[in-house]
Amino acid sequence: MTHKVFRIMMAGAVALTSLLAPLLPAQAAPARIKDIVEIEGIRDNQLVGYGLVVGLNGTGDSLNNSPFTRQSLQAMLERMGVNTRGENLRTANVAAVMVTANLPAFSTQGSRIDVTVSALGDAGSLQGGTLLVTPLLGADGEVYAIAQGSVLINGFEYSGDAATVISGVPTTGRIASGALIEREINFSLGAQDSLRLSLRNPDLTTSRRIALAINDLIGVPVAIPTDPATVRLTLPAHFNGNIVDLLTDIEQLVVQTDQSARIVIDENSGIIVIGREVRVSTVAIAHSNLTVTIAENPQVVQPEPFSFGETAIEPNTQIDVITNETQLAVVPESITLQQLVDGLNALGISPRDLIAILQAIKTSGALQAEIEVI
Template identity: 45%
Template sequence: MKAFKIPARVCCLVALVVAAFAPLAQADRLKDITSVQGVRNNQLIGYGLVVGLNGTGDDAPFTDQTFANMMTQFGITLPPGVNPDSENVAAVTVSAELPPFSKPGQAIDITVSSIGNADSLRGGTLLMTPLKGADGNTYAVAQGSLVVGGFGASGADGSKITVNVPSVGRIPGGATVERSIPNFFAKGDSLTLNLNYPDFTTARRVAEQINDLMGPDVAQALDATSIRVRAPRDSSQRVSYLSVLENLEVDPAEAKARVIINSRTGTIIIGQNVRVSPAAVTHGGLTVTINENPQVSQPNALSDGDTTVTPQSQVNVQQGDGRMFKFDAGVTLDQLVQAVNQVGAAPGDLMAILEALKQAGALKAELVVI
C-alpha cells in the first residue's frame, strides 16, 4: 500500500466540510465512538511506605521488614532483635495510569491504598516509590503528601465511627514520568479505528463516511470492531489527518434489543427495540403463613404428673390477585410497560414475567442478568 501526503490547505478544506455537517441529528463524533488502535493507557503499580501518621499505621510484619530494609539503605543498622514496630508507618500499594504519549518529566496522578491494618492514611507522606509496568520496567517515580477524603474516630470504650474510606488516598501529580512507552502511532501506511461497541452496521457506516470525505478505498471495515484507514507517514500530517477524522460525525446503528436485569437492586432496563410475540401472561402467588402457639399443660402441685407441651399450629393460605393480560404481535416497549403497570407488578414480579417470556420464545430480545 502506497503512502500519501495531504497538503495543509486540503486539511483546512476538509475541516470546513466536517463543520458544515456538524448539525446532523443523532450523529456521534468518531472520537466518541472509536479509539485508535495502540493509543491506550498503561497501568502502573508500586509498593512503598507512608510515614508521618499519627499512630494510625499498621503493625504488619512486612511493614517492619520494609522499614528495616529502608533504614539499612540509609546506613542505619538496627540492633539484633529490635523490631521497629512504629505505629506511624503503613505499607501501601501505589497505582496509576500512564496516559498515551506521556513524556519524561510529566506528572500523573496516583492512588495510594493501605495493604495492612492501618486505621487511616490521613496526614501521611508517601516516600519515593518506583512504579512499574507489566514488563517489570520502571516508568514513573511517586512521592508526596496524601489527600485523604475519609476519616475515623474511636472512643476508649471501643466505639468508633468511620466516614468514607480513610485507608485510601490520592496525590494529584504525585508521580513523575521517567520513561516513555514506545508506540506505533506513526508506523506504517495505515491506522486502525476500533469501535467502543462492536457493530457491523456502524463499522460499515464509518468506512463509508470516511470514503465519502477522503476518497474511495481510503477506509475499509475489517470486522464489527475495526476500520482500517490509510494515513500519511509523516507524524505532523498524521496528527492533522486524525484531527479531521475524529470530528467526523456518523450515525451509529441502533443498539441490539436487550433487557438488562439487576437482581440485587431490582433494576430493570428495557431497550427501545424490544418486541414481544403474541402471549398471554398471568402472575400471582400464594402467601402461606404458619403461626406456632404451643400450649403448656402444668400438673397440680400435689400430683405426680409431668409438664407437657402441646404444639398448636395455625396455617393461613392467601391467594394473590393474578390477573391475566395478553400481548399482541409486535408489542412495543411502551405497550409492554403499560400492560405491566396495569397489573401492578413489582420489579421482582416483572423479572419473573420477562424470564418466563424469554423461555417461551415470546421475548424478542437478549436477556442479560447482572
C-alpha cells in the first residue's frame, strides 16, 4: 500500500463518514424500558411431546428400521380395540414425531397455541399428514396442552428412478393453533410487591440510567440497580395501585442505552459486526495477498504404430503463485474503526482478510474493543 493510495483511501473514508454523519446520532439510540428489559415472571415455557402422524402417502417411517414407530402404532391400535401383537405391520403411512411448542405467559385454559412437528425416524416427508392427539409436557412432567391437526410443511420431496428433488425441509411442519391449553401456570403478577427487571443486554451504565429514570418519575427511590443485568423494583407504600400499574407507568420511559465496544465475528460465513464505540490506537498495517492456482492437465500418450505398447495417461500439474506485496501504512490514533474498515473495503480487502487484520490489531493491543468469535 503506497502512501498515495493510503491518502486516497483515508480521504474516501472521511468523505463517506461525513456523508453518514447527519444520519448517525451523537450517542447511542434511546429506547423504551419495555424494549430493553424482561420482567421477572413474564416468560414463555417450553412444551414437548411424542406422537404419531398418519395419512402420509408412503413417505412415513420404515417399521423395520424404526421400532419405536412400530411399538407406538401397536399401542395406539390396542387403545382403539385392535389387537396387532405378533402381526407383521408393513404400512409406510405413519411417522413418529416430536411435537414442540411455547406456552406464553398468562395463557388461559381453553386458548390455543401453535406447535412444530418434526420427524423422529426415517420418514421422507410429512406432507399431507395428520397429527394424532399428543399430550405436551412441561419441564415438571405435567401435561399443559394437547396437540392435534393437519401438518403444513414448507418443503417438498419428489423422487423418480434416477433422481430426487428436495426443497426446504419436508420432515418438519407446523400446525397453526394446533394445541389446546389444558393447564394454566399460576402466577399472580398483581399480587407482587417487588420484582426484578432483567436487561436483555447487560450494562452497568444502562442499568443505572433505568433506575434513575424510574426514580425521577415516581419521586422516591423504588428502583435499585443491583448488577449490570438487574434492576430491583419495589412497590412504594403511597402508590395508588398495584405492581401492574407501576409497570404500566414506567415501561414507556425512554432511556439512553450504552454498550461496551465489541466486534462479533462469524468465521464460517465471514460476517463481521462492529459496534460504534470501537476505537483503534496508532498502529501500522501491512497486508500481503497470496494466490495459489493449481491446474491439473493430464496428457494421453499413445504407443508407436505396430508396437506392443499401451495407451497411458501422464499427469501434468501446473502451480502458479502470485504475491501482491504492500507497504506499511500508519493508522493515526484519531481514526475510528469505521473509517479503517471503509478504507480497507475501498482497496478490495475480503471479509476473511479483514477478520485476520482485526485479530492481528487486537493482538497488538491497538484495538480498544472485545472480539467475540461465534
